[in-house]
Amino acid sequence: MSPVPADELGHKPLDGGWGWMVVFGAHISIGFAYSTPKAISIFFNEIQEELGASYSEIAWVSSIMLAVMYAGGPVSSVLVKRFGSRPVVIMGGLMCGVSMVTASFGSSIIYLYLCIGIIGGCGLSFNLNASLTIISKYFLAKRPLANGLAMAGSPVFLCFLAPLNQYLLGTFGWRGSLLILGGLMLNCCVAGALMRPAITSCELSSATQKKVEQRNTDVKGRCRKNARKFLNFSFFKDRGFIIYIIGNVMFIFGAYAPIVFLSAYAISQGVEKYSAAYLLSIMGFVDMFVRPGTGLVANSKWIRPRIQYFFSFAMVFNGTVHLLCPLVKSYTSLVVYAVFSGVGFGMVFALIFECLMDLMGNQRFPSAVGLVTIIECFPMLLGPPVAGLLVDIFGDYKYLFFMCGSVVVTGGLFLFIMNIYHYHMLNKEKAAKDRQQNHNIEIQEHACTSEAEIERTEPEAAEMNRA
Amino acid sequence: MAASWKQLFFQILLLFICCGRINTETTGSTPAPLVPTTPLSTDVKSVVLTGESHTENIELLNPVNLSLECTWTGNPIKLPNITGFWRKDGNEIQNSHLTVQLENNQYNIKQVFSIVSEKDLGNYSCVFGNEVKVDFILAAPQITEVRDKPIVSYVGDFVVIECKMDKTKPMPSTWNWYRDNGTEKVQIMAAAEPGRYEIKNNEWETKLRVHNLTEADRGLYYCGAVYAIGTTMGQVKLKVITFLEPLKPFVTIVGEVIILVAAILLYERSQSKQTDRAAFPGRVENADENSTQTQSEDKGNEDSSSMRQRKI
Numbered sequence: 009m010s011p012v013p014a015d016e017l018g019h020k021p022l023d024g025g026w027g028w029m030v031v032f033g034a035h036i037s038i039g040f041a042y043s044t045p046k047a048i049s050i051f052f053n054e055i056q057e058e059l060g061a062s063y064s065e066i067a068w069v070s071s072i073m074l075a076v077m078y079a080g081g082p083v084s085s086v087l088v089k090r091f092g093s094r095p096v097v098i099m100g101g102l103m104c105g106v107s108m109v110t111a112s113f114g115s116s117i118i119y120l121y122l123c124i125g126i127i128g129g130c131g132l133s134f135n136l137n138a139s140l141t142i143i144s145k146y147f148l149a150k151r152p153l154a155n156g157l158a159m160a161g162s163p164v165f166l167c168f169l170a171p172l173n174q175y176l177l178g179t180f181g182w183r184g185s186l187l188i189l190g191g192l193m194l195n196c197c198v199a200g201a202l203m204r205p206a207i208t209s210c211e212l213s214s215a216t217q218k219k220v221e222q223r224n225t226d227v228k229g230r231c232r233k234n235a236r237k238f239l240n241f242s243f244f245k246d247r248g249f250i251i252y253i254i255g256n257v258m259f260i261f262g263a264y265a266p267i268v269f270l271s272a273y274a275i276s277q278g279v280e281k282y283s284a285a286y287l288l289s290i291m292g293f294v295d296m297f298v299r300p301g302t303g304l305v306a307n308s309k310w311i312r313p314r315i316q317y318f319f320s321f322a323m324v325f326n327g328t329v330h331l332l333c334p335l336v337k338s339y340t341s342l343v344v345y346a347v348f349s350g351v352g353f354g355m356v357f358a359l360i361f362e363c364l365m366d367l368m369g370n371q372r373f374p375s376a377v378g379l380v381t382i383i384e385c386f387p388m389l390l391g392p393p394v395a396g397l398l399v400d401i402f403g404d405y406k407y408l409f410f411m412c413g414s415v416v417v418t419g420g421l422f423l424f425i426m427n428i429y430h431y432h433m434l435n436k437e438k439a440a441k442d443r444q445q446n447h448n449i450e451i452q453e454h455a456c457t458s459e460a461e462i463e464r465t466e467p468e469a470a471e472m473n474r475a
Numbered sequence: 476m477a478a479s480w481k482q483l484f485f486q487i488l489l490l491f492i493c494c495g496r497i498n499t500e501t502t503g504s505t506p507a508p509l510v511p512t513t514p515l516s517t518d519v520k521s522v523v524l525t526g527e528s529h530t531e532n533i534e535l536l537n538p539v540n541l542s543l544e545c546t547w548t549g550n551p552i553k554l555p556n557i558t559g560f561w562r563k564d565g566n567e568i569q570n571s572h573l574t575v576q577l578e579n580n581q582y583n584i585k586q587v588f589s590i591v592s593e594k595d596l597g598n599y600s601c602v603f604g605n606e607v608k609v610d611f612i613l614a615a616p617q618i619t620e621v622r623d624k625p626i627v628s629y630v631g632d633f634v635v636i637e638c639k640m641d642k643t644k645p646m647p648s649t650w651n652w653y654r655d656n657g658t659e660k661v662q663i664m665a666a667a668e669p670g671r672y673e674i675k676n677n678e679w680e681t682k683l684r685v686h687n688l689t690e691a692d693r694g695l696y697y698c699g700a701v702y703a704i705g706t707t708m709g710q711v712k713l714k715v716i717t718f719l720e721p722l723k724p725f726v727t728i729v730g731e732v733i734i735l736v737a738a739i740l741l742y743e744r745s746q747s748k749q750t751d752r753a754a755f756p757g758r759v760e761n762a763d764e765n766s767t768q769t770q771s772e773d774k775g776n777e778d779s780s781s782m783r784q785r786k787i
Contacts, residue, residue: 054626057635098736109725181627181714184721191728198732201739 020148026204027146031154033202034139037097039161040104040196041136045073047169048124048189051182058182061117069117069124071389076129077136078385084137085378093142094203096134101196103131108190112183135196137381138203141374144365145206151365152312156303156358163295163354170289243376247433248367251426253383258419259323259356261387262412265395266330266349267291273405279339287342291350298354306359315366316427319359323420326352331413334406515540515589522609523548530610536645537703538591545601545609548581559584562600562608575603593705615702616644618709625712628688638698638709639680647700650674650681653708655695663696688715 021027052066087096107128114120139158147154176185243249267288274284302322305311311318329348336345361377368376395408521544522531533541550557554577561571561584575582584601590613602608620639628634640647652674653660663683665674673684681698693715699706 057637058633060635177627178624179627180716180721181629183629183632184627184716184718187721187725188728191725191732194729194732195735198735198739201736204743 022146022206023149027150027154029202030142030146030204031157033097033199034143034158035161035164036199037100037135037139037161037196038158039165040193041077041132041139042162043166043169044104044128044132044193045070045077046166047173048073048186050170050173051177051185054177054182055120059115059117059120065117069120072121072125073129073132075385075389076126077132078381078388080130080133081137081378081381082375083130083378084134085141085374087134088138088141088374092205093138093145094200094205096138097200097203098197099200100131100134100138101194101198101200103134104128104193104196105131105190107131108186108193112186112190131193131196133381135199137374137377139199140361140365140377142203142206144370144373150307152306152315152359152362153300153303155362155365156300156306159303159358159361160296160299162357163292163299167289167292167296243368243372243379246367248430249376251423251430252364252367253380255320255323255419255423255426256360256380256384257387258415258422259326260384261391261394262327262330262415262419263353263356263391264388265392265412266333266409267353268392269395269399269405269408270346273333273408274339274342276405277337277342279342283339287346290343290346291353294347294350295354295357298351299358302355302358303362306362315359316363317424319356319363320420320424320427322352322355322359323423324417325420326356327413327416327418327420329413330409330416333409333413515591517542517587519544520611521546522611524603524607524609527606528608528610530612532612532614534616534644535590535596535613535704536615538589540587541590541613542585542587543599543601543611544583544585545603546581546583547603547607550582550603550607553577553580557582557604559601559603561586562598562602564597590704596705615705615707616640616647616700617707618698618700621698621709622711625714627714627716630688630690630715630717632688633684633686634688634713636683636685636696636698636711636713637680638700638711640700642679645702646678647702649701650676651699651701651706652681652683653697653699655697660697685713690715690717 049067049070052063052069055061056063056066084096084100087099107123110127111120111123114123143151143154143158173185173189176188180188270287270291271281271284274287275281279287306315306318326349329345329352333345333349336342364376364380365373391412395412398407398411399405515538517540519542520531520533522529523546525548535541545559556574556576559573559575559582561568571586573584575584582603584603586601588595588599590596593615596613596615599611599613600608601611618638619641622637626634626636638650652663652665652672654663655661663672663674665672671686673682673686675682675684683696683698685692693713696711696713697708698711699708
């Protein structure tokens with residue numbers, strides 16, 4: 009039902025073996041990428057006191073890091089296509105390590121913006137993009153599962169980094185903690201070392217035959233041309249891509265605000281401070297298991313062809329859970345909300361890049377993901393502040409949940425309906441193409457037979473002439 | 476500040492005057508603290524006790540004549556008389572024993588205490604019989620927002636220690652900082668060492684900045700919120716470490732990363748060498764197999780010929 013664009017060369021991905029080590033490497037890499045901006049917020053109180061900055065000034069560090077991580081997508085796409093995933097991830101790991109180590113010597117808030125925000129954000133962006141790309145190169149049949157396992161890195165690392173950061177803060181203070189965190193982030197280089205380059209259609213493999221070599225040079229030329237394009241705007245002509253982008257933008261706009269404001273909402277409902285913080289850990293814990301689980305489910309032969317619909321279902325589920333949140337007041341029901349919210353969030357994030365790979369195919373994925381991340385930068389930065397504004401204007405958290413839930417549900421429904429339309433149009437186009445091909449074949453056959461007839465008749469005519 | 480000094484002087488004067496008269500206890504109901512006739516405000520706090528015991532927190536700012544009242548209704552055995560007395564910080568107040576009559580099904584004790592200075596603050600309990608009691612905890616406003624975890628800083632660096640008083644509570648008249656030097660709390664005078672210490676007081680919060688930290692600076696620091704009645708303390712622990720301390724785990728982690736990366740890359744090298752070695756005779760084998768396959772259709776000796784090739 010869904011068109012899985014095959015590679016030009018039709019080379020078969022490994023789907024196992026060393027691929028699982030690559031998934032492990034991607035898990036570490038993606039884990040650091042998503043959890044670091046959240047985990048370093050534990051240091052903010054101390055840094056704030058020492059550097060004399062206000063809370064909003066300090067919070068900018070996280071926002072800049074996230075923004076650069078997403079905005080750096082196109083740059084890292086170009087680098088990945090030119091050099092492959094391994095050097096890019098190793099470079100990213102080094103940059104992250106250096107950023108944290110230099111930040112530990114910081115004495116002004118601007119310095120932190122530069123070190124953690126910009127350099128760290130760049131490093132993370134290299135990590136994210138390259139890890140996703142290499143999964144698409146190593147897996148096809150088991151790709152949803154591989155994606156689910158790799159994306160599970162985010163909640164796993166968050167659960168692991170949060171208490172670790174608390175301990176480091178208490179033992180070494182914020183400077184020592186940043187130093188040690190920098191060392192830990194160098195483990196992304198280990199993850200990069202695991203990402204052995206796969207034989208792709210952009211490289212010449214030694215055992216190809218002449219005919220394939222010819223095709224290879226054509227493909228190689230096209231590859232080089234694509235690699236040089238910084239932002240490949242031709243994607244905007246792709247109907248599937250536009251649908252995906254719009255749905256995703258709506259999701260990202262509404263997805264993060266409920267998480268950011270969950271503890272505040274719980275405290276406003278009379279829940280104690282530590283129990284409110286516990287809600288977020290529950291969400292993260294559930295997320296950890298839901299992501300690989302969703303990958304497994306999406307891999308089944310029932311769901312795989314309909315994965316875009318499964319993705320829109322996950323989005324609608326997530327949005328509905330947020331819409332129901334204002335109805336719950338007691339702590340137990342908030343825990344239930346946190347669990348279901350974790351499930352919804354995990355489901356969407358396990359599938360978010362798998363669906364893009366499904367739409368774009370192996371070749372176009374690196375540039376597509378770069379474009380997607382830079383576009384997603386805006387809703388991600390705007391979502392929580394707009395939601396916060398709603399809380400300030402109305403003085404009630406329920407409007408926040410209503411807004412976020414409805415935006416996400418609308419996004420999911422949009423994807424669902426538009427995908428039905430998209431596949432319908434694809435089928436029509438395919439049928440039209442088939443008819444055209446058949447027609448061409450008929451003309452050719454007709455031409456062949458008429459030629460044969462002329463050939464047959466010519467000697468006869470010649471004989472007749474001679475005679 | 477000046478008003479309370481005046482009050483204190485007045486009370487000391489009265490003490491000298493009354494001292495001669497209050498020497499012998501007249502009745503058992505008069506407690507030891509004197510009852511001055513100075514313009515101290517009077518406040519009444521009463522508690523009705525139904526169960527076994529109760530604790531009441533009372534926040535005081537200024538010196539006051541505090542009348543504490545205990546009413547007990549929960550006695551199952553309605554004795555006509557029971558003894559009652561007062562305790563301060565666990566110790567029985569001298570000559571505070573009373574015999575309490577049962578009136579309207581309840582027992583009633585009342586006492587007026589003069590709270591003028593910090594030593595008058597504490598835990599006052601009225602006790603009925605022997606076990607049933609009400610605790611009145613008299614204290615100045617407590618500092619709630621103070622770090623419970625130690626602050627960690629580095630030699631040569633500076634540190635900012637902060638203490639905040641809850642804005643819902645009354646504002647302290649000033650803040651003081653003290654350092655524990657092992658035996659007692661010594662007040663930190665910022666004026667004496669301007670390069671080292673900097674104190675910034677700001678109504679409900681105070682910040683102490685210590686520059687050029689050395690290992691000797693580690694220990695307990697106290698911020699004191701000064702009220703007319705006394706000073707409440709908040710405690711913060713400061714740890715000073717050298718930069719070598721986090722450097723050790725950092726170097727270990729970097730070493731681990733280098734070892735792992737080298738191991739992975741070496742493993743990959745050795746694996747690819749193995750596949751190359753296997754591939755080279757394999758390629759010859761391939762070509763031969765192709766040629767033999769075309770011939771073997773006639774010969775029918777495919778297996779033996781390919782086996783022959785593999786032996787090479």
